Amino acid sequence: MSKHTIVVCDHIHDAGLEILQNTEDVNYVYAADIDKVALLDVIKDADVAITRSSTDVDEKFLNAATNLKAIIRAGVGYDNVDMEGCSKRGIIAMNVPTANTIAAVELTMTHMLSCMRKFPYAHGQLKDQRIWKREDWYGRELYGKKLGVIGFGNIGHRVALRAKSFEMDVITYDPYIPSTKATDLGIKYTTNFEDILDCDIITIHTPKNKETIDMIGEEEIAKMKDGVVLINCARGGLYNEDALVNNLKSGKIAMAGIDVFKKEPATDHPLLDLPNVTVTAHLGANTKESQREISVQAANNAIESARGIAYPNALNLPIDESKIPSFVKPYIELTQKMAFLIAQSDKTEIRSINIAAEGEIAEYLESLETFATVGALAVSTEDINYVNANFIAEEKGIEITTSKFSNHSGYQNKVSIKFTTSKGVQTISGTVFNDDVQRIVELNGFALDIEPQGKMLIMRNEDVPGVIGEVGKTLANSNINIADFRLSRQKDGALAVILIDEKASSNVIKELENIQAAKSVAYAEI
Numbered sequence: 001m002s003k004h005t006i007v008v009c010d011h012i013h014d015a016g017l018e019i020l021q022n023t024e025d026v027n028y029v030y031a032a033d034i035d036k037v038a039l040l041d042v043i044k045d046a047d048v049a050i051t052r053s054s055t056d057v058d059e060k061f062l063n064a065a066t067n068l069k070a071i072i073r074a075g076v077g078y079d080n081v082d083m084e085g086c087s088k089r090g091i092i093a094m095n096v097p098t099a100n101t102i103a104a105v106e107l108t109m110t111h112m113l114s115c116m117r118k119f120p121y122a123h124g125q126l127k128d129q130r131i132w133k134r135e136d137w138y139g140r141e142l143y144g145k146k147l148g149v150i151g152f153g154n155i156g157h158r159v160a161l162r163a164k165s166f167e168m169d170v171i172t173y174d175p176y177i178p179s180t181k182a183t184d185l186g187i188k189y190t191t192n193f194e195d196i197l198d199c200d201i202i203t204i205h206t207p208k209n210k211e212t213i214d215m216i217g218e219e220e221i222a223k224m225k226d227g228v229v230l231i232n233c234a235r236g237g238l239y240n241e242d243a244l245v246n247n248l249k250s251g252k253i254a255m256a257g258i259d260v261f262k263k264e265p266a267t268d269h270p271l272l273d274l275p276n277v278t279v280t281a282h283l284g285a286n287t288k289e290s291q292r293e294i295s296v297q298a299a300n301n302a303i304e305s306a307r308g309i310a311y312p313n314a315l316n317l318p319i320d321e322s323k324i325p326s327f328v329k330p331y332i333e334l335t336q337k338m339a340f341l342i343a344q345s346d347k348t349e350i351r352s353i354n355i356a357a358e359g360e361i362a363e364y365l366e367s368l369e370t371f372a373t374v375g376a377l378a379v380s381t382e383d384i385n386y387v388n389a390n391f392i393a394e395e396k397g398i399e400i401t402t403s404k405f406s407n408h409s410g411y412q413n414k415v416s417i418k419f420t421t422s423k424g425v426q427t428i429s430g431t432v433f434n435d436d437v438q439r440i441v442e443l444n445g446f447a448l449d450i451e452p453q454g455k456m457l458i459m460r461n462e463d464v465p466g467v468i469g470e471v472g473k474t475l476a477n478s479n480i481n482i483a484d485f486r487l488s489r490q491k492d493g494a495l496a497v498i499l500i501d502e503k504a505s506s507n508v509i510k511e512l513e514n515i516q517a518a519k520s521v522a523y524a525e526i
């Protein structure tokens with residue numbers, strides 16, 4: 001079995017490391033404890049790398065990583081990843097966007113409360129100096145204060161909601177969302193940045209990019225209220241650091257709560273010398289809950305991308321993700337998985353692929369086409385990715401077409417794929433329920449309801465008594481446990497999708513094929 005090398009460049013939770021360690025086709029390399037120069041030597045063998053903000057994925061890193069197909073940023077911010085460099089080399093970059101949201105939200109609230117009550121200083125006076133001087137610690141309350149939230153995404157909107165429960169007057173500035181996203185939650189919305197500068201407390205939750213670096217500088221601070229409190233648990237440099245230091249020194253800014261610095265590690269930063277800051281060492285994502293979840297997601301995504309099955313939360317696709325509404329994302333993932341499943345179950349030369357869509361999803365056929373092509377070719381082609389998929393399909397002479405149907409099947413949105421191979425025609429359709437529940441609803445004309453995940457046997461058989469028992473016996477003889485058995489019937493026979501806990505060997509498949517009522521048996525794994 002050829003193994004995929006996955007290099008873990010930064011500390012991640014053991015739960016993800018265990019997944020990598022226990023995956024048969026993964027050669028897992030732990031490189032979190034070596035220095036970043038030594039890492040350049042280790043990274044040359046990596047098919048996939050997992051990083052956090054402590055590893056810069058820059059020109060040096062990418063030049064050394066000559067095998068790299070995918071990189072997983074085990075967190076949200078990817079400002080330390082040279083995205084253009086990745087795209088040029090055909091490397092897919094992915095992040096894990098929501099697993100640390102709550103951790104960052106709660107650290108933001110911690111800084112906000114700590115700043116208002118000068119908590120670390122009061123704590124230090126009693127604990128370290130053993131001084132009981134209550135008159136030194138008249139703090140301020142969140143209640144009734146005006147909070148400005150810059151950036152109303154995953155973290156910003158949750159901070160706003162929590163601030164409302166403290167009965168704060170909350171207003172947000174985020175020109176990239178519909179105002180109703182805020183107003184529906186009872187939060188004021190503005191497109192006038194000056195409204196934010198007029199707040200008692202300001203917290204920022206935007207990505208770091210050309211537009212947001214130094215978003216708050218001397219000029220903006222000058223317009224703020226005297227005694228304003230500033231919080232930054234997003235990225236260092238969104239508030240100009242020199243301006244921050246100057247205005248904390250003058251007292252214009254009463255307190256600042258800072259988790260992130262322009263240059264990290266920041267053990268010698270002038271902010272650390274000031275008496276009116278609360279600081280943490282980029283701990284926004286550091287809760288056990290969030291690190292466990294990130295690590296598990298990063299490990300699973302690394303394995304899927306190493307195998308070429310899927311690239312969840314890819315950031316540098318040939319399609320502009322920012323123009324894709326969030327409801328489309330599970331459909332493109334589902335489309336790739338469905339194509340991957342059919343290509344495995346047929347295992348023969350593909351002649352053409354048609355991708356058809358109905359409902360609003362039909363507006364995104366071009367993206368669905370790319371993902372279906374990756375899924376279809378991942379079974380037979382090494383190094384297939386979103387950047388080269390269409391080119392490789394053309395080289396192999398596979399005709400790829402798309403069609404749109406007006407809504408007629410009863411599903412709000414549905415994607416169907418038709419494969420024509422040297423063996424015949426195969427079809428598969430899927431939909432997404434409740435925003436993110438992916439389901440295969442049709443396979444070769446049989447109605448089904450199955451999750452596109454796991455090890456599965458796909459069996460066509462005559463619809464006669466005793467088949468389920470014989471299948472169960474055959475699998476039990478090989479010590480294979482059945483996790484789920486889905487049967488679909490029609491006049492001319494039945495189709496079963498059997499989810500199993502163990503991989504089915506070619507011998508097991510032959511034994512199943514020998515069952516008298518069996519017409520065909522295929523094994524696939526997603």
Ligand SMILES: NC(=O)c1ccc[n+]([C@@H]2O[C@H](COP(=O)([O-])OP(=O)(O)OC[C@H]3O[C@@H](n4cnc5c(N)ncnc54)[C@H](O)[C@@H]3O)[C@@H](O)[C@H]2O)c1
Nearest residue numbers: 077104151152153154155174176205206207233234284285
């Ligand atoms: N301290 C930590 O450890 C930690 C942990 C997680 C996330 N983060 C950082 O927090 C930030 C927010 O993360 P998120 O998960 O909420 O991201 P997100 O993508 O869900 O939200 C970002 C929001 O910022 C808005 N935005 C973009 N440009 C803007 C601009 N110029 N003005 C106003 N709004 C703008 C976007 O429209 C979006 O709604 C990121 O910088 C992320 O890297 C830090």
Ligand SMILES: O=C(O)[C@H](O)COP(=O)(O)O
Nearest residue numbers: 052053054075076077285
């Ligand atoms: O962007 C993020 O997810 C946070 O800043 C966390 O970064 P980290 O993984 O280096 O803790």
